[in-house]
Amino acid sequence: MRITSLHLYPIKALRGISLQQAQITPKGIKHDRTFILYEVRSQSSSEPPTLKKMQLDSHPKCALFQQQIDHSTHSIKVIHLPSNSTLTIPLEPDISTLTKIQTDLHGSTTQAYSMADPYDSWFSAHFNIPVKFIYIGDGKRPVLGKTLPPLPPLSTAPENKGWFSYLTGSSSNTKPNDGPYITFTDVAPLLITSESSLKDVSNRLPEENRPMPMYKFRPNVVLDGEGEQAWAEDYWAELTVSHQHKLAMTGNCVRCISLNVDYETGKPAEGEMGTVLKKLMKDRRVDAGSKWSPVFGRYGFPLDEQEFIISVGGEVEVTKRNSDRTVWDWPGL
Numbered sequence: 001m002r003i004t005s006l007h008l009y010p011i012k013a014l015r016g017i018s019l020q021q022a023q024i025t026p027k028g029i030k031h032d033r034t035f036i037l038y039e040v041r042s043q044s045s046s047e048p049p050t051l052k053k054m055q056l057d058s059h060p061k062c063a064l065f066q067q068q069i070d071h072s073t074h075s076i077k078v079i080h081l082p083s084n085s086t087l088t089i090p091l092e093p094d095i096s097t098l099t100k101i102q103t104d105l106h107g108s109t110t111q112a113y114s115m116a117d118p119y120d121s122w123f124s125a126h127f128n129i130p131v132k133f134i135y136i137g138d139g140k141r142p143v144l145g146k147t148l149p150p151l152p153p154l155s156t157a158p159e160n161k162g163w164f165s166y167l168t169g170s171s172s173n174t175k176p177n178d179g180p181y182i183t184f185t186d187v188a189p190l191l192i193t194s195e196s197s198l199k200d201v202s203n204r205l206p207e208e209n210r211p212m213p214m215y216k217f218r219p220n221v222v223l224d225g226e227g228e229q230a231w232a233e234d235y236w237a238e239l240t241v242s243h244q245h246k247l248a249m250t251g252n253c254v255r256c257i258s259l260n261v262d263y264e265t266g267k268p269a270e271g272e273m274g275t276v277l278k279k280l281m282k283d284r285r286v287d288a289g290s291k292w293s294p295v296f297g298r299y300g301f302p303l304d305e306q307e308f309i310i311s312v313g314g315e316v317e318v319t320k321r322n323s324d325r326t327v328w329d330w331p332g333l
Contacts (some may be wrong), residue, residue: 004195005214005315006221009320010034010069010076010091012184013055013062016215017069017262021311024245024302027182027226028189029220031069031091033136034260035076035115036105036184037062037123040130051132053105061127064261080126082266087122089115095137103134105184107332112140127326134142140181143188145251147329180301186233187330191253193217194233196225197296204279209272217278217296223316233298234286241310246319251326254293254333255280289328 006019012033023030039059040052044302056062060229066079069091075087098113112134119133182189193214202211214222225232259276262269277294284294302308 001223001226001316003312004224006312007220009033010067014065014067017067019201021309023307023309025307026302033184036134040132056261057256060261061266063261064266066114090183093135108141108144110141112139113137136183141180143180154322190300191297192221192300193219193297194223194225196228196230200230211236219297234325235322236298236318237322240317240319242314245308247300248303249298249300252287252295253297253299254290254328255296287328
């Protein structure tokens with residue numbers, strides 16, 4: 001197989017950025033989902049406000065924001081497409097100038113950093129709700145499911161040893177701890193999808209609605225699926241990129257109503273495109289740990305001890321397969 005596209009989402013839930021090359025770190029593509037938006041909800045005058053994560057399923061207007069990276073200024077440019085209003089955000093803010101804030105995403109908590117105004121005000125105005133814009137900084141969200149590999153974060157890994165050494169037991173000094181850590185990705189550093197499976201989804205739609213766009217599945221890495229049947233990825237246990245870089249494939253990606261969002265209107269799609277999730281529920285509820293949600297794509301962890309580069313066109317091989325599907329077990333999801 002070969003990589004056909006790569007995608008980066010610096011701000012979670014907004015439109016992705018297509019890449020020709022991607023720098024892979026232990027936390028996935030560098031800068032992926034390092035920012036997140038929360039809706040500020042006031043419960044009562046006597047209680048502090050609560051923060052509700054903003055994702056496409058609950059806030060479909062997220063689809064109306066385009067992201068671009070300006071490498072010359074090391075910044076993110078966000079464009080609100082309906083108004084053409086823009087906001088420039090530092091790609092790596094100075095956390096010493098920011099206020100710490102506790103966040104919770106899918107039950108995985110970490111201390112992050114509030115970006116405050118003018119960022120909060122800009123997003124609040126375009127969503128028409130109170131919004132808080134947050135940066136992960138040096139925050140560390142723990143991975144919660146048992147099916148995800150119990151890897152130590154690099155900061156506490158044995159000297160000169162990485163995650164792969166930990167997994168294979170090649171380090172006699174390795175001790176179990178509470179790693180690994182992720183950014184504001186849902187449950188793992190990488191999401192990999194296959195065009196073979198996308199074709200199966202497209203075939204469920206009337207001809208005038210084909211092909212189903214891959215961007216609605218919000219992957220990081222898309223493979224052409226050459227030599228693999230549709231849904232073969234359900235059983236992938238390990239991929240090897242460019243004959244040397246290992247990815248542990250650890251869990252299925254279970255899907256929600258974000259698949260039905262119309263990216264042009266920022267609303268649930270009308271007609272057949274608003275029924276994609278329902279169509280997949282007919283035969284893709286194949287994960288015993290999440291019996292009401294259909295599966296499309298697979299989560300992965302980089303196993304290399306060092307960061308590396310992958311590119312569109314790069315060769316990918318399935319080097320390990322499971323005999324049975326893994327079972328979703330992230331608590332509370």
